[in-house]
Amino acid sequence: MTDDRIRWRLLEDGIRDPFRHFAIEEALLRAVDEGRSPDTLRLRRADRSVWIGVYQVPEEDVDLAWCAERGVPVVRRHNPGGAVYQDEGGFCFSAVFRREATFRRLGIGSPDELYARVGAAIVAACAEFGLRAEVSPVNDVTVGGRKIYGSAQVDWYASFVHSGSFLVSTDVGAMARALRPSALKFADKGFSDVRGRVITLQEAAGRPVPVATAMEVVTRHLATAFRVELQPGPLLPHEVAAAEELLEAKYGRREWTFRPRAERTTVVATKARSGVVALEAAFDGSVLRDVGVTGDFLVPDPRELDRWIAGARGRTTEEAAGLAQGSRLPADVREALARLLRMAEESDGGQG
Numbered sequence: 001m002t003d004d005r006i007r008w009r010l011l012e013d014g015i016r017d018p019f020r021h022f023a024i025e026e027a028l029l030r031a032v033d034e035g036r037s038p039d040t041l042r043l044r045r046a047d048r049s050v051w052i053g054v055y056q057v058p059e060e061d062v063d064l065a066w067c068a069e070r071g072v073p074v075v076r077r078h079n080p081g082g083a084v085y086q087d088e089g090g091f092c093f094s095a096v097f098r099r100e101a102t103f104r105r106l107g108i109g110s111p112d113e114l115y116a117r118v119g120a121a122i123v124a125a126c127a128e129f130g131l132r133a134e135v136s137p138v139n140d141v142t143v144g145g146r147k148i149y150g151s152a153q154v155d156w157y158a159s160f161v162h163s164g165s166f167l168v169s170t171d172v173g174a175m176a177r178a179l180r181p182s183a184l185k186f187a188d189k190g191f192s193d194v195r196g197r198v199i200t201l202q203e204a205a206g207r208p209v210p211v212a213t214a215m216e217v218v219t220r221h222l223a224t225a226f227r228v229e230l231q232p233g234p235l236l237p238h239e240v241a242a243a244e245e246l247l248e249a250k251y252g253r254r255e256w257t258f259r260p261r262a263e264r265t266t267v268v269a270t271k272a273r274s275g276v277v278a279l280e281a282a283f284d285g286s287v288l289r290d291v292g293v294t295g296d297f298l299v300p301d302p303r304e305l306d307r308w309i310a311g312a313r314g315r316t317t318e319e320a321a322g323l324a325q326g327s328r329l330p331a332d333v334r335e336a337l338a339r340l341l342r343m344a345e346e347s348d349g350g351q352g
Contacts, residue, residue: 082296
C-alpha cells in the first residue's frame with residue numbers, strides 16, 4: 001500500500017521509433033507542466049538507435065559512418081548526459097511529475113537527491129537477480145564497477161522528469177562500435193573503452209533474462225521509491241497531437257540533431273563530477289566574443305546554461321567565471337566553467 005494512495009499513470013505506449021519516442025517525451029513533460037496530464041511513469045523500448053545528450057556533438061561522440069552503414073539512426077535527446085546505444089535488449093523509463101508536490105512528499109531538497117533515491121531502487125532490483133550493485137555518483141548504477149544503468153533529469157518549469165536506461169541483453173559489441181566517448185570520460189573510471197565500462201544484466205547474472213521480466217522488477221521498485229500506486233493508462237489525445245507537432249518541428253528534423261557549429265578558435269575540456277564539459281570560445285583581445293558549451297555533463301535546467309552563455313558573451317573570462325559562480329548551475333559545472341575559462345584564456349594568450 002502507498003501513502004495516501006498517490007496514483008500515477010503507468011504508460012506503455014509501444015512506440016519504438018526513436019524520433020517519435022522523444023517527441024512523446026517532451027509532449028508529456030509539457031502537458032504535466034500545464035496541468036493537462038497526470039504524473040506518469042512511462043516504460044519504453046526502442047528500435048536500434050543512438051541517442052546523444054542535448055549538449056553533445058554527434059560528429060565527436062558517435063561513429064556516424066558505422067551507424068549510417070548499418071541504418072542506425074542518431075537523435076538528440078532533450079535531456080543532458082552522454083550518448084547511449086539502444087536496441088531491443090534494453091529498456092528505459094521516464095518518471096514525469098509535478099516537481100514541487102513530489103519533492104515535498106518524498107522529502108527531497110535538491111534534484112541530485114533523486115538520483116540517489118532512484119539509484120537505490122535499481123540496486124534493489126538488481127539484488128532480485130542475485131547481483132550486488134551500487135550507486136555510482138552522480139547518475140549511474142554499477143555491478144563490479146561496470147555500468148548497468150544510467151539516468152538523466154530535466155527541470156521544466158512546474159514539471160520534472162527523471163529518465164533511466166537499463167541494459168538487459170543489449171548488444172555491447174554494437175554499442176562499442178557506435179559510440180566514441182572521449183578519453184576524458186573514462187579518465188577516473190579505470191576503463192579505456194565502452195566494452196570494458198558496461199555490463200548487461202544477462203552477463204552479470206550469467207543466464208538469460210527476458211527484458212519483460214527485468215522491466216517488471218524495476219517498475220515495482222520504482223513504484224516503491226516514488227511511493228505511488230501505478231495504474232495503466234493510454235496516451236491522451238492532446239499528448240499525441242503535441243507529439244506530432246514536436247516530431248515535425250523538432251525531433252524529425254536533421255538540424256535538431258546535427259546542429260551547425262560556430263567557428264571558435266579556442267576549445268578546452270575538463271572532467272566535472274557529472275561528466276565531460278568542453279568550452280568553445282572566440283576572443284576579441286581579452287573579451288569573449290562568442291562562447292559555447294558541449295559535453296555529457298548534467299544540468300537539470302537547461303535554461304540556466306543558456307542564460308550563462310548569453311551573459312558571458314562580451315565579458316572577460318574573469319567576469320564570465322563570476323557569472324557562473326553566481327548562477328543556479330550545479331556546483332560541479334560552475335567549477336568546471338571557471339576552470340575552463342582560465343584554460344581558454346591561457347590557450348588563447350589574449351591574441352583574439
